[in-house]
Amino acid sequence: MSLRDIESSLREAAASAFHIPREQADALSASVPPPHVDADISLAWPVSAARSLRKAPLKIAEELKAAVPAEFQAEVAAPGFVNLRLSDARLLGELKGILDDPARFHRPEYAAEHINLEFVSANPTGPLHLASGRGATLGDSLARVFRALGAEVSEEFYVNDRGRQVEMLGLSLKARFEGKEPPEDGYHGDYLKSLAAGLPKEASSWAACRFSEYAVTEMLKLHRADMAAFRVEFDRWFLESELHAAAAPAKALAELRRRGMAYDKEGAVWFGAASELESDDKDRVLVKSGGANTYFLNDIAYHLDKLSRGFTRIIDVWGADHHGYVPRMEAAVGALAGAGDRFKVVIHQQVALKRGEETVKMSKRSGEFISLKELVDEVGADACRFFFASRGPNTHLTFDVDLAKKQSNENPVFYVQYVHARISSIFANAAEKGVDPAAAFDPAAVKFNPEERALAMKLLWLEKVLSDCARDYSPHHLTTYLVELAALFHSFYDKHKVLDPAAPQVAAFRIFLLRAVRKVIADALGLLGVSAPERM
RNA sequence: GGCCCCAUAGCUCAAUGGAUAGAGCACCUGCCUUCUAAGCAGGUAAUCCAGGUUCGAUUCCUGGUGGGGCUACCA
Numbered sequence: 387m388s389l390r391d392i393e394s395s396l397r398e399a400a401a402s403a404f405h406i407p408r409e410q411a412d413a414l415s416a417s418v419p420p421p422h423v424d425a426d427i428s429l430a431w432p433v434s435a436a437r438s439l440r441k442a443p444l445k446i447a448e449e450l451k452a453a454v455p456a457e458f459q460a461e462v463a464a465p466g467f468v469n470l471r472l473s474d475a476r477l478l479g480e481l482k483g484i485l486d487d488p489a490r491f492h493r494p495e496y497a498a499e500h501i502n503l504e505f506v507s508a509n510p511t512g513p514l515h516l517a518s519g520r521g522a523t524l525g526d527s528l529a530r531v532f533r534a535l536g537a538e539v540s541e542e543f544y545v546n547d548r549g550r551q552v553e554m555l556g557l558s559l560k561a562r563f564e565g566k567e568p569p570e571d572g573y574h575g576d577y578l579k580s581l582a583a584g585l586p587k588e589a590s591s592w593a594a595c596r597f598s599e600y601a602v603t604e605m606l607k608l609h610r611a612d613m614a615a616f617r618v619e620f621d622r623w624f625l626e627s628e629l630h631a632a633a634a635p636a637k638a639l640a641e642l643r644r645r646g647m648a649y650d651k652e653g654a655v656w657f658g659a660a661s662e663l664e665s666d667d668k669d670r671v672l673v674k675s676g677g678a679n680t681y682f683l684n685d686i687a688y689h690l691d692k693l694s695r696g697f698t699r700i701i702d703v704w705g706a707d708h709h710g711y712v713p714r715m716e717a718a719v720g721a722l723a724g725a726g727d728r729f730k731v732v733i734h735q736q737v738a739l740k741r742g743e744e745t746v747k748m749s750k751r752s753g754e755f756i757s758l759k760e761l762v763d764e765v766g767a768d769a770c771r772f773f774f775a776s777r778g779p780n781t782h783l784t785f786d787v788d789l790a791k792k793q794s795n796e797n798p799v800f801y802v803q804y805v806h807a808r809i810s811s812i813f814a815n816a817a818e819k820g821v822d823p824a825a826a827f828d829p830a831a832v833k834f835n836p837e838e839r840a841l842a843m844k845l846l847w848l849e850k851v852l853s854d855c856a857r858d859y860s861p862h863h864l865t866t867y868l869v870e871l872a873a874l875f876h877s878f879y880d881k882h883k884v885l886d887p888a889a890p891q892v893a894a895f896r897i898f899l900l901r902a903v904r905k906v907i908a909d910a911l912g913l914l915g916v917s918a919p920e921r922m
Numbered sequence: 923g924g925c926c927c928c929a930u931a932g933c934u935c936a937a938u939g940g941a942u943a944g945a946g947c948a949c950c951u952g953c954c955u956u957c958u959a960a961g962c963a964g965g966u967a968a969u970c971c972a973g974g975u976u977c978g979a980u981u982c983c984u985g986g987u988g989g990g991g992c993u994a995c996c997a
């Protein structure tokens with residue numbers, strides 16, 4: 387059983403009570419009662435359905451109350467809410483489900499989904515900087531959420547290992563190797579100095595492109611290590627050069643032509659979005675008049691490749707600096723995929739960096755940035771990931787480095803992790819305190835006190851949090867939830883003793899309850915890629 | 923100029939169009955001889971402005987104001 391099952395039975399009841407189609411009753415959903423209402427579940431449906439049912443909300447509420455199973459002890463509240471309570475037995479059963487059912491978040495609509503989730507995809511021209519942490523947190527947490535919902539997810543990193551920037555990278559490395567300054571518009575960061583120091587002697591006879599290849603290979607190693615330290619493991623690192631080796635851009639162009647989505651004008655080849663589709667405002671160049679492909683064409687080819695690999699959904703996570711690129715990519719990929727909703731671009735706003743009183747512009751070329759590695763080394767992956775995950779993708783974020791380093795203890799992540807540590811500690815101490823941690827209790831005798839009930843109910847809401855995350859393409863609901871759950875636990879902990887040998891029934895029940903709490907904390911932290919420590 | 927995002931407590935953030943707007947940090951008052959005080963209990967404190975839609979707007983629409991970003995036959 388789960389909230390979804392409860393909702394389902396309530397919808398059945400509503401559908402038959404009001405003689406409406408079952409689908410219409412789908413609008414009925416369970417929500418958390420406001421703090422001043424003493425109930426477990428609230429239904430606002432009578433208020434919102436009043437218009438379509440052409441009845442007064444209060445009247446609907448009364449009829450709904452009469453229709454729902456008696457075990458829910460329904461109550462009506464003005465202007466038309468119905469509030470429910472779960473019985474102790476029901477609540478106990480739900481806790482058992484949390485502990486025993488590893489697939490409890492699986493949803494049928496995700497069972498056949500095979501999602502490709504591409505994120506970070508930073509150019510291999512320098513170390514990952516902290517802004518990549520935001521995309522990495524977002525992408526990886528989403529991947530974990532979709533997996534929890536039952537989807538198959540492949541995490542992918544696209545590497546631009548060709549083109550001018552990579553050429554410039556090679557020239558910059560060559561210059562460092564020869565003890566010179568990199569070109570004006572090259573890469574001036576210190577990381578190329580240490581890279582140059584590691585070059586073999588025979589590099590003096592290398593052509594420029596050898597330097598590029600060497601630099602890219604080394605940068606990829608760094609990226610991989612940085613991402614691993616951030617607890618992100620990509621299933622695939624897709625090289626742009628793979629596309630060209632397979633002549634994918636040319637094939638993509640042929641496919642576009644075949645579908646009448648490309649045309650020639652002024653010596654260039656254009657993507658005909660404006661004439662054929664309404665998603666973009668003007669036509670874009672695919673092949674320049676000089677004969678070279680634009681990145682637009684290469685990116686179309688790349689996404690065509692993703693489609694050919696059999697993914698049912700393609701999700702790209704991009705920084706807001708690329709938002710202008712979304713309409714044309716959606717126009718192109720949506721059309722090639724046959725359905726626009728198979729391709730989704732999640733945009734997150736950029737991260738600005740603040741150091742002291744100064745807001746620093748980050749630029750790899752000037753070498754002025756804070757690397758992700760530096761940040762993870764100083765404040766830890768847990769605090770970083772929780773911090774980034776706490777905000778919706780659309781918040782504009784100014785990252786205060788000094789604050790992050792100095793006040794990492796103020797990060798709510800520790801407040802949440804502390805719950806896990808405290809519970810673990812209780813379990814570890816049980817035997818010593820004269821309580822058998824594996825002792826059974828009589829389910830029929832269990833009566834939840836208010837703190838126990840609040841805790842148990844909170845655990846049930848996690849499934850809603852997951853669907854919120856999927857709906858909004860953001861993990862931030864999880865951090866909010868975790869902090870709220872942690873507060874309930876700490877409050878419970880302060881009020882009630884668990885390990886009381888004089889009350890073995892109560893102790894056994896509370897250990898059972900806390901086992902469920904600890905599992906939910908660990909699961910939810912896991913979805914964020916944050917550890918759940920046994921002690922702190 | 924055109925387009926996108928944002929504006930909630932001193933600071934950083936929450937809130938499928940629903941009930942008395944919820945947290946963390948900071949500040950103030952209490953609480954460790956008792957399973958971890960990285961904690962608990964309590965207090966101060968907020969929806970940028972003007973209209974509109976609605977039974978009901980922090981939420982949706984229009985127009986302001988103030989911030990950030992994008993606007994290449996660049997990669």
